[in-house]
Amino acid sequence: MTLSWLQFSQASHPTKNLDPSSTQYPGGLKTQFHKVKPGDTLIALLEQHGFDIHQRTEILKQKVFSENFTLIPGEKYRTASSKDHAFKELKFYEMPTNNILIFWRKGPQAGSLSRTETYTIKTKTARGRITGSILASINQHTRDDFVAQRFMDAYALDYKLTKEVQRGAKFAVTYEEKYDGNEFIGTGEVIETELEINGKNDKRQFVSYTDGGSFISAKYIHKDRPLYSPVSYQRITSQFNRRRFHPITKRRTPHLGVDFELPEGEDLYASAEGKVLRMGKNRAAGYYVVIRHVNGLESYYNHMQSIDARIRNGSYIKNGQVIGKVGCTGYCTKPHLHFAIKKRGQFIDPIPFIKSYPYKEKALIVQHIEAFNDDGATSLKR
Numbered sequence: 001m002t003l004s005w006l007q008f009s010q011a012s013h014p015t016k017n018l019d020p021s022s023t024q025y026p027g028g029l030k031t032q033f034h035k036v037k038p039g040d041t042l043i044a045l046l047e048q049h050g051f052d053i054h055q056r057t058e059i060l061k062q063k064v065f066s067e068n069f070t071l072i073p074g075e076k077y078r079t080a081s082s083k084d085h086a087f088k089e090l091k092f093y094e095m096p097t098n099n100i101l102i103f104w105r106k107g108p109q110a111g112s113l114s115r116t117e118t119y120t121i122k123t124k125t126a127r128g129r130i131t132g133s134i135l136a137s138i139n140q141h142t143r144d145d146f147v148a149q150r151f152m153d154a155y156a157l158d159y160k161l162t163k164e165v166q167r168g169a170k171f172a173v174t175y176e177e178k179y180d181g182n183e184f185i186g187t188g189e190v191i192e193t194e195l196e197i198n199g200k201n202d203k204r205q206f207v208s209y210t211d212g213g214s215f216i217s218a219k220y221i222h223k224d225r226p227l228y229s230p231v232s233y234q235r236i237t238s239q240f241n242r243r244r245f246h247p248i249t250k251r252r253t254p255h256l257g258v259d260f261e262l263p264e265g266e267d268l269y270a271s272a273e274g275k276v277l278r279m280g281k282n283r284a285a286g287y288y289v290v291i292r293h294v295n296g297l298e299s300y301y302n303h304m305q306s307i308d309a310r311i312r313n314g315s316y317i318k319n320g321q322v323i324g325k326v327g328c329t330g331y332c333t334k335p336h337l338h339f340a341i342k343k344r345g346q347f348i349d350p351i352p353f354i355k356s357y358p359y360k361e362k363a364l365i366v367q368h369i370e371a372f373n374d375d376g377a378t379s380l381k382r
């Protein structure tokens with residue numbers, strides 16, 4: 001499997017320079033992998049690798065990285081240098097996406113760029129039993145938070161996993177590993193999962209498409225759910241919870257919607273047809289849109305980077321119409337969509353109302369569900 005949702009568009013990462021590492025150097029380039037140490041900053045690393053003050057200033061000025069860009073201790077980066085050290089390049093990997101950032105110097109010049117990397121993909125399967133929390137149990141076998149979180153995402157629309165999965169339940173998870181040459185860089189998408197729930201195995205498969213992907217199940221096809229997914233990729237970072245502890249205000253404040261984490265600039269879709277009830281910007285929600293649907297439901301989209309120019313108060317919205325882009329406006333620490341629905345004036349948990357895929361992928365997903373044979377789970381019996 002070489003395709004992955006992680007090939008996100010480059011809209012928010014313009015290329016500022018051509019890649020000088022693609023030119024030939026006498027004697028070739030010497031490459032080396034390193035790990036970010038606690039306290040490392042981009043500027044300190046550039047200085048360490050011989051970028052002078054003018055070169056560092058130039059790189060900062062070019063701003064190819066987003067405001068949220070930080071180095072995480074333990075993360076890998078790669079250096080490449082010519083034999084005479086006149087050329088040097090630092091390459092950083094923006095996991096879990098396929099974006100990379102390159103900072104280079106060549107003689108007195110310096111520059112930076114951002115592009116999509118083509119990794120060598122290997123798949124790996126981990127099997128085990130749930131012993132403590134589900135996240136911790138999966139993490140123990142995969143040593144990767146992202147894989148564990150995606151495992152949860154695979155079932156999130158159909159179960160309250162923390163309540164419905166028993167101690168000792170068997171699981172299996174197949175996921176991608178990304179390699180730059182022979183070097184392991186990080187894990188990619190989860191492509192198949194199995195989990196024993198109420199004594200039965202529930203198998204899920206990931207179907208990818210150009211700007212995302214969805215988990216499908218042979219049993220839960222969401223035919224009767226009235227709303228399509230407002231995003232092309234459901235990475236759930238916060239569930240509906242009337243008694244949530246708020247990370248910013250440090251107080252118990254209800255979380256009256258679901259948070260989907262996505263890279264800034266990704267498209268947001270109307271979850272059904274309807275009319276724009278309200279839109280605009282406020283302090284908490286940032287840029288937001290509210291749509292009233294024919295079935296009486298209202299859907300809310302908060303923290304948007306921008307609202308599509310065609311959206312106006314009172315305008316008719318088609319099912320799946322692009323209404324804006326993912327952002328981090330209002331009370332927000334990381335780009336995401338806060339999605340909420342109201343029924344008879346009350347916010348309710350959106351999860352039982354939404355399908356796992358956006359309207360535009362309807363035909364593709366239905367086709368995959370029909371072909372998906374959950375054969376009663378052979379692999380957990382092994």
Ligand SMILES: [Zn+2]
Nearest residue numbers: 257258259338
């Ligand atoms: Zn939220």
